[in-house]
Amino acid sequence: MALLEMTNISKSFFGVPVLQNVNFSVEEGEVHALLGENGAGKSTLMNILAGVYTRDAGNVVFDGKKLTRATIKGSEDVGIAFVHQELNLFNDLRVFENIFLRKEITTRLGRLDKATMIRKSEALFTQLGVDIDPTMVVSELEAGKKQQLEIAKALFANAKLFILDEPTTALNNEEIEHLFESIRRLKKQGKAFIFISHKMTEIFAIADRYTVLRNGEYIDSGKIDKTVSPRDVARMMVGNRYSDLSVYQSRELGDVVIEADGLTGHNFRNVHFSVRKGEIVGFTGLLSAGISEIFQTIFGGLPIHGGTLTIKGQRVHNWSIHEAMRNRLAMIPSNRKENSLLPDASLLENEYVSEHTLSGRIQHIFAKRELSNYNALKDVLNIKANSAADLITSISGGNQQKVVLARWLNTESDILLMDNPTQGIDVGAKAEIYRLIHELARDGKTILVNSLEIPELQQVADRCLVFYQGQLQTELSRAELTEENVMLWATNAIHAAEVLSR
Amino acid sequence: MNDKSAARTSQRKNSVGKIVGRYSFITIFLIIFAVFLIINHGATTWSGVMNILRHSTVLGILALGMGIVIVTGGIDLSIGSMLALIGGLSVTLFNATNSPLLTFVAAIGIGLILGLINGLFVGFGGMPAFIVTLSTMLIYRSIAQYYLRSMGLSIYNMNGNLSSYDSFYDFGQLKIATVPVVGIVLVIVTIIMVYLMTMTKFGKSVYAIGSNVKAAHLAGINVPKTRVLVFAISGVLCAIGAFLWLSMNGSLDPATIGKSYEMYAIAAVVIGGISMSGGKGKLLGVLFGAMSYTIIDKIIASLGFDALINDTIKGSILLVAVLAQIVVPAIRQK
Numbered sequence: 001m002a003l004l005e006m007t008n009i010s011k012s013f014f015g016v017p018v019l020q021n022v023n024f025s026v027e028e029g030e031v032h033a034l035l036g037e038n039g040a041g042k043s044t045l046m047n048i049l050a051g052v053y054t055r056d057a058g059n060v061v062f063d064g065k066k067l068t069r070a071t072i073k074g075s076e077d078v079g080i081a082f083v084h085q086e087l088n089l090f091n092d093l094r095v096f097e098n099i100f101l102r103k104e105i106t107t108r109l110g111r112l113d114k115a116t117m118i119r120k121s122e123a124l125f126t127q128l129g130v131d132i133d134p135t136m137v138v139s140e141l142e143a144g145k146k147q148q149l150e151i152a153k154a155l156f157a158n159a160k161l162f163i164l165d166e167p168t169t170a171l172n173n174e175e176i177e178h179l180f181e182s183i184r185r186l187k188k189q190g191k192a193f194i195f196i197s198h199k200m201t202e203i204f205a206i207a208d209r210y211t212v213l214r215n216g217e218y219i220d221s222g223k224i225d226k227t228v229s230p231r232d233v234a235r236m237m238v239g240n241r242y243s244d245l246s247v248y249q250s251r252e253l254g255d256v257v258i259e260a261d262g263l264t265g266h267n268f269r270n271v272h273f274s275v276r277k278g279e280i281v282g283f284t285g286l287l288s289a290g291i292s293e294i295f296q297t298i299f300g301g302l303p304i305h306g307g308t309l310t311i312k313g314q315r316v317h318n319w320s321i322h323e324a325m326r327n328r329l330a331m332i333p334s335n336r337k338e339n340s341l342l343p344d345a346s347l348l349e350n351e352y353v354s355e356h357t358l359s360g361r362i363q364h365i366f367a368k369r370e371l372s373n374y375n376a377l378k379d380v381l382n383i384k385a386n387s388a389a390d391l392i393t394s395i396s397g398g399n400q401q402k403v404v405l406a407r408w409l410n411t412e413s414d415i416l417l418m419d420n421p422t423q424g425i426d427v428g429a430k431a432e433i434y435r436l437i438h439e440l441a442r443d444g445k446t447i448l449v450n451s452l453e454i455p456e457l458q459q460v461a462d463r464c465l466v467f468y469q470g471q472l473q474t475e476l477s478r479a480e481l482t483e484e485n486v487m488l489w490a491t492n493a494i495h496a497a498e499v500l501s502r
Numbered sequence: 503m504n505d506k507s508a509a510r511t512s513q514r515k516n517s518v519g520k521i522v523g524r525y526s527f528i529t530i531f532l533i534i535f536a537v538f539l540i541i542n543h544g545a546t547t548w549s550g551v552m553n554i555l556r557h558s559t560v561l562g563i564l565a566l567g568m569g570i571v572i573v574t575g576g577i578d579l580s581i582g583s584m585l586a587l588i589g590g591l592s593v594t595l596f597n598a599t600n601s602p603l604l605t606f607v608a609a610i611g612i613g614l615i616l617g618l619i620n621g622l623f624v625g626f627g628g629m630p631a632f633i634v635t636l637s638t639m640l641i642y643r644s645i646a647q648y649y650l651r652s653m654g655l656s657i658y659n660m661n662g663n664l665s666s667y668d669s670f671y672d673f674g675q676l677k678i679a680t681v682p683v684v685g686i687v688l689v690i691v692t693i694i695m696v697y698l699m700t701m702t703k704f705g706k707s708v709y710a711i712g713s714n715v716k717a718a719h720l721a722g723i724n725v726p727k728t729r730v731l732v733f734a735i736s737g738v739l740c741a742i743g744a745f746l747w748l749s750m751n752g753s754l755d756p757a758t759i760g761k762s763y764e765m766y767a768i769a770a771v772v773i774g775g776i777s778m779s780g781g782k783g784k785l786l787g788v789l790f791g792a793m794s795y796t797i798i799d800k801i802i803a804s805l806g807f808d809a810l811i812n813d814t815i816k817g818s819i820l821l822v823a824v825l826a827q828i829v830v831p832a833i834r835q836k
Contacts, residue, residue: 301720325722333720340720344713344781345706353710356703357722363702407721 001064003028003192004049004161009058011044018044021058022218024211026161031183031193033207033224037237041216042196046163050082051075063160081159085166085196087150091139095132096121099153128152129178143170151179155186162186163194168202169288180206198286200230200493212236230493231484238454238483247434247459248478249442253278255313257415257446258298262307265297266290268470270307275448277414280441282461282481283450285490290470291450292334295417298448299331300324311415325358327415330408332401334420334450340404341392348374348388350403355410377406381436398429405436415446422456434459454483468492526830527774527787527794530823534794538801548680554796555685556750560585562688562792563743564760565767565774566695567736569788572771573699574732575712575780576631580620581767582760583642584740588612589747589754590646593658596748602670605748609741616642617737621730631733639764646756659753667752674749684746691742692789699785708732712780766795769820775827794819 004026011019019041026032036042047053049060051070060067062078075082089098096117105113105120121134130148132141141149147170154162168176183193183206195207203210204224210233211221219236222228254277263271268290275281283291296302298309300321309316311327324331333339342350351374356365374388381402385395392400401421408416418437422430437460441447451457457464464481466473466489473489488494539546564581571578588609596605616638623634650658660667676683699705707728710718719725747754772778773794774787795816802812 321720321722322724331720338714338716340717342710342713342717342781344777345709349706349709353706353718353721353723356706357724360703363704365701365703365706367701 002026002061003063005059005061006045006049007059007061009045009048009060010056011048011053012056017216019048019055019216022213022216024218024221026192026194027209028160028192029187029190030208031187031195031206033195033197033203033210034213035196035203035210035233035237036213040213040237042213043165044216045213046082046165046194046196049075050080050163076157076159079158079160080163081154081157081161082163083151083154083165083167085169087146089138089146089150089153091137093138094134095136095138095141095149096134098138098149099124099134099156124152124156128155128182144172144175147171148175148179151182155182159191161192161194163196165196166198167195168197168199176202198491200233200488200491201495203233204230214239230491231488234484234487234491234493238487247431247438249438250462251278251441254444257312258448259310260294260298260307261310263294263297263304263309264306265293265304266302267293268297268467271472273465273472273475275446277446278441278444280437280447280449280460280462282457282464283448283467284452284454284457284464284486285467285473286452288469289467289490291467292419293470294467295331295419295448295450296333298324299329299417301331322357325354325411325413328411328413329415329417330354330411330413331417332404332408332419332421334423336397336401336404336423341400343391343393345392346389347383347385347392347395347403350392351377351406351410354407358411373410374406377409381406381409382432396429398425398432401425401429401433402436405433409440414444415448416440417448417450419450420452421449422451422453430456454481454486457481457486466490525775525784525787526823526827527784527790530773530819531790531794531797534797534801534819538797538804541801541804550800552677552680552682552685554793554800555688556682557799558789558793558796559684559688559750560743560747560760561763561766561770561795562789563691563739563746564763565770565788565792566691566785567739568764568767569771569774569776569783569785570695570699570708570732571631571736572768572776572778573708573712573780573783573785574729575715576624576729576732577635577768578620578733578736579632579635579764580616580638580642581736581740582763583639583646584613584616584737585744585747585760585763586754586756587616587642587646588741589744589759590650590658590756592744592748593660593754594649596670597661597664600664600666602666602673602749605670606745609745610738611741613737613739613741613744614734615737617734617740618730620737621733624733625726625729643756650756657753657755660748662752670749671752674746674751684750687742687746688789691739692786696785704728704731709781712777713782766816767792769816770795773820773823 002025006022006024009019009022010017022041022045024045034042044053048055048070051072051074054070062080065078067075067078090101099121100117105116107113118134125132125134130152132145132149138146138149147167151164151167167179171179187193195203197203207224209221209223212219212233214237256274257277258275260271260273271294285291293302297304300319300323304319311329342353348370352370371388383399383402383406385399392403422433425433437447437449449457449460458481461478461481463478464476464486466476466486468490476485564585568578568581591612592605592609595608596602599605620635620638623629624631660670674684678686699708707718707723710721710723711725711728715725747759770791771788773791774783776783776787798815798819799812802809802815
């Protein structure tokens with residue numbers, strides 16, 4: 001009998017279904033890979049299991065008992081431990097204090113028995129092959145160690161089922177191998193694992209079975225063995241979606257305007273590529289691929305550690321955001337709310353904030369001139385808003401993003417770095433952004449787009465560079481730009497397939 | 503057509519409500535002013551009203567500096583101490599040179615330096631403004647007191663025998679068409695600061711930093727430099743305040759001058775509608791906030807209360823004013 005049996009699970013947020021009749025089961029002593037693209041419903045399903053969300057319909061049976069009331073504590077009590085992707089550690093406490101939080105060992109007088117707790121922590125770490133000093137303050141640990149601690153903390157709990165949500169994003173290969181050893185050992189003791197990862201190599205190395213979700217629906221599950229290939233799994237994850245409406249048009253390209261030669265920086269290394277004027281180049285990869293960092297480095301926001309970067313024929317020295325802007329570079333960062341918007345400022349102020357830094361020699365603001373420029377760009381970009389004096393937060397995400405785009409058109413930039421430009425934007429607005437990208441490229445602007453959404457890149461990109469863990473994996477032409485291909489390279493499944501075929 | 507005009511009237515109604523909400527500092531000022539008039543039973547004279555302006559001058563100018571610092575999300579606790587140190591050094595300088603003009607220029611220079619010190623620690627040192635200005639608050643006043651003691655004096659006194667003393671002192675008492683000149687200076691400084699913050703690119707970048715520092719940085723704003731400038735301006739405004747203080751009083755006691763002014767300035771800024779977390783609020787409100795507090799002094803004086811009750815009333819008004827600023831929009835949203 002299965003340890004966990006989830007049947008016909010459905011869940012909607014604000015009337016939008018995110019899970020529809022999903023079935024999912026885990027056996028005792030197995031590692032079960034839960035697969036799907038971003039937005040497929042994996043996290044929602046796991047959050048229902050862990051009691052974070054309540055389900056709208058369906059049954060959950062765990063360890064022979066039906067789980068009815070969904071609470072976080074309730075699911076912890078029956079033996080489900082959830083290791084979240086984002087770390088839930090107390091940075092200002094010591095390592096052992098984190099492990100024993102709310103489970104402190106005390107002496108008979110109620111005094112904390114630190115020596116015992118430290119000793120037990122050490123024993124746990126030795127068992128797991130983790131090299132952490134239990135008396136260190138957590139904030140002093142590097143990211144990989146923190147992730148190891150997070151996992152160790154969960155394994156310390158006496159759970160029957162562990163949910164590991166992308167547990168290896170901050171780990172190096174050796175640390176991953178230690179983690180896998182621990183998982184294999186615990187597996188023998190009958191513990192079960194749900195393993196969520198985008199990295200095919202890991203899935204094929206550790207998982208016994210898989211379940212694939214797509215768009216909130218159950219697609220397939222089965223054993224991981226010789227009969228399935230990473231390619232099959234990738235195909236199941238993306239399905240045979242096709243882009244029904246195409247705005248793509250090819251253009252005449254100009255001279256090379258960006259040349260990266262062995263460029264190395266924060267989270268990426270030895271990257272070579274060149275981009276020509278008027279080109280639209282897609283960049284894709286998982287969150288840990290380092291593309292955001294590459295964009296920030298080109299834009300002068302992060303330092304260059306090695307290699308050379310040449311912009312419009314000039315090798316860059318003393319690069320800064322201001323220098324980049326003077327060379328007519330622009331970056332639309334990811335996470336609009338955090339990195340782009342001035343929430344207390346008006347539409348007009350949000351649009352002009354960058355232009356002001358370039359034209360600072362004349363400090364006076366000519367309000368009428370700004371307003372007429374704003375209105376002109378508003379028409380070009382089709383921004384739907386009432387008054388230029390309205391707060392930026394009063395308009396929709398798609399229109400906000402157009403204001404951010406207007407901010408950079410206003411500086412007359414001709415190289416645009418767009419980091420996830422359609423994040424949190426509805427379908428209609430997305431199509432408009434694609435159209436705008438093409439119009440801008442036709443006007444001779446060079447555009448780099450970082451996106452995890454392949455249909456998006458199929459809409460806009462002339463070619464696509466795929467990254468994995470900070471390294472350029474391959475370049476795909478438009479013809480080769482399929483979800484399967486990208487998924488193979490972006491998850492390093494190409495190499496997993498090689499390992500299996502050996 | 504009918505729909506459209508209806509929409510327009512409702513929009514107008516909304517905007518009237520919005521304007522009242524946005525300029526709540528005027529409402530607060532008018533209420534306090536009305537209380538003042540009632541308590542005086544019509545005995546309020548024009549010169550009494552002008553005295554409010556005059557007595558708001560120093561605090562008002564300091565609070566304007568505090569205002570722009572708070573708009574960036576920072577704070578400047580050292581303004582009262584800067585007043586003491588700049589004032590003290592200015593007295594010494596005047597007594598040595600007999601030149602009000604030179605004193606003024608030197609005061610501005612000293613204010614600039616003191617403000618820059620704050621700004622460099624905050625802007626380029628990346629230290630919290632609260633800590634930096636708390637430290638300089640202690641340092642600046644202590645230097646002013648120590649320097650005075652080292653000269654064997656107990657108070658910074660301008661030398662009345664100097665030939666230009668009278669013209670310096672008279673400037674502080676001068677009235678143009680019954681309006682005190684120092685009050686006019688306050689109004690002019692307010693106008694300049696309002697212009698700086700609303701009609702210049704620098705002002706917009708100050709708001710941008712307070713609103714979202716990360717986005718401001720990625721939009722190309724030089725965040726450290728802007729922070730330094732903001733503190734420098736606060737220092738320069740303290741210098742203007744110190745100069746006006748001397749022309750009004752002729753002397754200063756470094757132990758007491760400007761004590762608690764940082765708190766009153768913060769209160770004036772907050773009553774003026776500037777958010778403590780930065781990014782929003784109007785500098786014009788600071789003028790009304792400062793004047794509101796001056797009137798409270800007058801009310802207590804004319805009621806014959808003990809001056810020690812003063813802070814109870816000032817504190818209560820601050821509480822009520824801020825509560826209203828938070829609660830009223832929350833109710834309106836429902």
